[in-house]
Amino acid sequence: xxxxxxxxxxxxxxxxxxxxxxxxxxxxxxxxxxxxxxxxxxxxxxxxxxxxxxxxxxxxxxxxxxxxxxxxxxxxxxxxxxxxxxxxxxxxxxxxxxxxxxxxxxxxxxxxxxxxxxxxxxxxxxxxxxxxxxxxxxxxxxxxxxxxxxxxxxxxxxxxxxxxxxxxxxxxxxxxxxxxxxxxxxxxxxxxxxxxxxxxxxxxxxxxx
Amino acid sequence: xxxxxxxxxxxxxxxxxxxxxxxxxxxxxxxxxxxxxxxxxxxxxxxxxxxxxxxxxxxxxxxxxxxxxxxxxxxxxxxxxxxxxxxxxxxxxxxxxxxxxxxxxxxxxxxxxxxxxxxxxxxxxxxxxxxxxxxxxxxxxxxxxxxxxxxxxxxxxxxxxxxxxxxxxxxxxxxxxxxxxxxxxxxxxxxxxxxxxxxxxxxxxxxxx
DNA sequence: AAAAAATTGGACCGGCAAGTCCAGAAAAAT
DNA sequence: ATTTTTCTGGACTTGCCGGTCCAATTTTTT
Numbered sequence: 286x287x288x289x290x291x292x293x294x295x296x297x298x299x300x301x302x303x304x305x306x307x308x309x310x311x312x313x314x315x316x317x318x319x320x321x322x323x324x325x326x327x328x329x330x331x332x333x334x335x336x337x338x339x340x341x342x343x344x345x346x347x348x349x350x351x352x353x354x355x356x357x358x359x360x361x362x363x364x365x366x367x368x369x370x371x372x373x374x375x376x377x378x379x380x381x382x383x384x385x386x387x388x389x390x391x392x393x394x395x396x397x398x399x400x401x402x403x404x405x406x407x408x409x410x411x412x413x414x415x416x417x418x419x420x421x422x423x424x425x426x427x428x429x430x431x432x433x434x435x436x437x438x439x440x441x442x443x444x445x446x447x448x449x450x451x452x453x454x455x456x457x458x459x460x461x462x463x464x465x466x467x468x469x470x471x472x473x474x475x476x477x478x479x480x481x482x483x484x485x486x487x488x489x490x491x492x493x494x
Numbered sequence: 495x496x497x498x499x500x501x502x503x504x505x506x507x508x509x510x511x512x513x514x515x516x517x518x519x520x521x522x523x524x525x526x527x528x529x530x531x532x533x534x535x536x537x538x539x540x541x542x543x544x545x546x547x548x549x550x551x552x553x554x555x556x557x558x559x560x561x562x563x564x565x566x567x568x569x570x571x572x573x574x575x576x577x578x579x580x581x582x583x584x585x586x587x588x589x590x591x592x593x594x595x596x597x598x599x600x601x602x603x604x605x606x607x608x609x610x611x612x613x614x615x616x617x618x619x620x621x622x623x624x625x626x627x628x629x630x631x632x633x634x635x636x637x638x639x640x641x642x643x644x645x646x647x648x649x650x651x652x653x654x655x656x657x658x659x660x661x662x663x664x665x666x667x668x669x670x671x672x673x674x675x676x677x678x679x680x681x682x683x684x685x686x687x688x689x690x691x692x693x694x695x696x697x698x699x700x701x702x703x
Numbered sequence: 704a705a706a707a708a709a710t711t712g713g714a715c716c717g718g719c720a721a722g723t724c725c726a727g728a729a730a731a732a733t
Numbered sequence: 734a735t736t737t738t739t740c741t742g743g744a745c746t747t748g749c750c751g752g753t754c755c756a757a758t759t760t761t762t763t
Contacts, residue, residue, distance in 0.1 A: 301740095302730070302738095302739065304729085326618065329721085330720070330722085331719090331720070340741060340742045341722080341743070342723090342724085342725095342740085343742085345721095345723080346739090346740070421680040425677060425681060454693065456685055456689040457670070457693045459686060460677050460689065460690045461670050461690055463673035463677055464672035465669045465673065466673075467669070468634060468669050468672060471627055471631050471634065477669035480663070480666040480669065481669045481670060483662075511709065511761075513760075517710080517711090540749090540751095548712095549711060549713060550712085550753090551712065551713075551753090551755095552711060553752095554752070554753080555710070560751065560752065561750095561751065561752090
């Protein structure tokens with residue numbers, strides 16, 4: 286389940302000993318947990334130092350690019366989590382029951398984490414850190430693709446009308462989820478998120494006449 | 495059109511001379527323009543000082559609460575703009591043509607401002623500044639209400655099915671727009687925004703059988 | 704016109720946080 | 734074993750930015 290994380294990490298750890306890799310990973314995960322539980326805009330390297338029980342020099346040793354590089358790494362880590370948390374449902378949207386389980390998983394996930402959305406944390410840095418835009422749009426793209434695949438599967442089974450534009454509708458789902466979460470972050474309520482997921486799924490169901 | 499802004503301002507300007515009011519307003523508008531064109535997380539009081547041609551003491555004279563108070567005031571200013579920019583369409587969603595004009599106005603607005611969404615700037619401070627959450631949820635609420643009213647109007651005319659939950663569907667619209675804009679901010683494309691607006695309107699049209 | 708109040712300019716302070724440096728400990732290589 | 738590389742600790746530097754202060758100027762009041 287964390288295989289992709291391992292892969293990702295191994296790209297950057299060439300030349301590090303086992304101990305070094307462990308420390309590096311501990312920093313990323315500790316920083317991720319810390320950023321997730323607060324406003325990432327205010328998070329400081331010293332906070333991360335405290336929470337990960339490391340020193341300044343370790344931070345800069347493993348992330349020569351400093352704060353920016355570390356945050357990007359955390360962003361990648363979190364992006365992987367977003368998709369993983371929706372599995373196995375997202376990967377097999379092949380029946381209305383599956384869609385329903387997925388819908389519930391999404392709502393449960395965001396309800397649980399409340400105001401703190403790691404993806405939003407990501408987005409809030411899109412402006413300042415160049416690489417962040419790439420990380421988040423990659424995530425959005427693969428997320429959209431998964432949903433699109435689900436819609437095509439349903440079309441193949443005749444449970445969604447052929448006239449539906451799978452790609453476009455998948456985009457709508459992703460936008461809807463993003464928006465629902467955005468509203469959640471500022472109002473604390475999942476109403477908007479639930480509303481749009483229900484409507485979009487109803488739209489798909491109604492399409493098969 | 496800027497009557498509400500005047501009202502709002504007049505609440506805080508008791509005891510200020512005409513010149514003072516003008517300076518205060520110049521600061522708010524200049525700061526708004528500046529924040530709109532960059533990452534608000536990095537905006538500094540000195541930047542605002544430069545762009546508004548004022549001095550530190552003026553900033554603190556008119557906004558004793560410092561940065562926080564000034565930013566909140568800017569947030570209110572921007573929140574008003576968001577609604578205004580969709581008028582007069584948003585206020586009179588009484589035919590499919592009107593809905594279409596509204597849809598186009600929304601897309602045009604966000605396409606024009608590209609990656610920089612003032613509402614998102616607002617949101618990104620929800621965590622740090624207490625009042626920001628209130629400002630943005632007030633905006634979302636009144637925005638949702640406008641759409642809800644539009645749906646009810648269409649229902650009264652028999653152009654949207656009675657089985658549609660107006661409130662819930664309006665929530666979906668708002669969430670959809672938010673999400674579309676969120677995606678726009680990170681990918682630069684309005685595809686998601688256009689997709690979800692089209693689908694939601696189609697959903698409404700199809701409801702009138 | 705004089706006094707009082709509001710407005711403006713900008714120097715200055717203090718704290719905080721990113722990033723540097725180097726010395727010492729631990730681990731790996733030979 | 735010793736030598737070389739990797740890893741770790743934390744003090745220190747540097748610059749930035751929010752906020753304070755006070756003196757000068759303009760405007761309003763009487």
